[in-house]
Amino acid sequence: MRTIHAVIPKQEIQALEVQGEFVLLNAMTGDSFGLDATGTELWKLLQDATTFDGWVQACLDRFEGIEESELRQELAMFTASLEQMKLVTVE
Secondary structure: OOOOOOEEEOOOEEEEEEOOEEEEEEOOOOOEEEOOHHHHHHHHHHHHOOOHHHHHHHHHHHOOOOOHHHHHHHHHHHHHHHHHOOOEEEO
């Protein structure tokens, strides 16, 4: 697994809430990416995080009963999906 220092949402991404879940729209490409309730919460927490570690800590504070190592793996996979859809920049 690669080291992730920061996950930065791209400026051209707009998050629209539809029935409690986000649809992320890339204004440059017209592509969209739907998030379920958990993904929506992760995206919200990402907005205030300045580092990957900060995002991990915010998620640990928000969600109960998850081990940090498991959370890091899940966030890394989520990040890979977001990056593949060109929704974030990974540093």
